Amino acid sequence: xxxxxxxxxxxxxxxxxxxxxxxxxxxxxxxxxxxxxxxxxxxxxxxxxxxxxxxxxxxxxxxxxxxxxxxxxxxxxxxxxxxxxxxxxxxxxxxxxxxxxxxxxxxxxxxxxxxxxxxxxxxxxxxxxxxxxxxxxxxxxxxxxxxxxxxxxxxxxxxxxxxxxxxxxxxxxxxxxxxxxxxxxxxxxxx
Numbered sequence: 591x592x593x594x595x596x597x598x599x600x601x602x603x604x605x606x607x608x609x610x611x612x613x614x615x616x617x618x619x620x621x622x623x624x625x626x627x628x629x630x631x632x633x634x635x636x637x638x639x640x641x642x643x644x645x646x647x648x649x650x651x652x653x654x655x656x657x658x659x660x661x662x663x664x665x666x667x668x669x670x671x672x673x674x675x676x677x678x679x680x681x682x683x684x685x686x687x688x689x690x691x692x693x694x695x696x697x698x699x700x701x702x703x704x705x706x707x708x709x710x711x712x713x714x715x716x717x718x719x720x721x722x723x724x725x726x727x728x729x730x731x732x733x734x735x736x737x738x739x740x741x742x743x744x745x746x747x748x749x750x751x752x753x754x755x756x757x758x759x760x761x762x763x764x765x766x767x768x769x770x771x772x773x774x775x776x777x778x779x780x781x
Contacts, residue, residue, distance in 0.1 A: 591707040592616055593698035596623020596650050597714040598757045605712070606657045608760055610671040612767040617668040617705070618654060619676070619698040622646035626693065640688035641681075647694050648677045665704050674701060691739040699741060703748040710766055711737075712757030717775030727776045745777050752777040 592609060594602075598621075609616050622629070625646030629639055654673040655661045662668070663675045676697055686692045686700055695711065702709040718725045718734045725732065731742045736754070745752050755762050755774035762772040 595713040596621030620650040621694040693738040695741040711754040
């Protein structure tokens with residue numbers, strides 16, 4: 591499973607063929623990007639912000655659909671490359687806290703956990719950092735600004751093997767999809 595950050599929307603046209611051509615079934619979970627930024631700027635209550643941010647993910651997902659990626663709106667293992675439109679599934683399950691501590695990163699972790707998949711996060715950073723140092727592997731919570739506050743605890747608690755890499759560097763994405771270690775951060779739960 592691949593979470594594709596909304597900050598990478600300018601790279602979607604080159605990332606979609608790469609992801610579709612990797613020879614694996616890939617479920618894409620979109621970030622909210624500029625749509626989620628607009629929700630943050632509105633400064634609404636937690637419930638309204640939560641559902642609007644999930645809707646922002648869905649809007650970004652339609653950007654991927656416009657590039658030829660088939661949409662799916664319920665949880666199931668992908669058949670080829672598909673994009674998960676999360677709003678209806680999350681409204682039904684309502685499994686995550688309504689807070690800015692939980693954003694599309696944790697939503698992607700929830701999807702990975704629900705489907706029993708590993709998670710690859712594509713972002714506009716090389717990985718997670720602490721004190722300006724790239725963390726190549728973590729197995730305990732660390733404070734960082736690259737993911738939401740709920741993400742690392744959720745991944746560790748649910749035993750989701752996760753890798754975070756820079757989605758702007760296509761060679762890294764290609765290698766990661768092939769199972770080749772690349773510059774980034776691996777979150778390796780002890781479960």
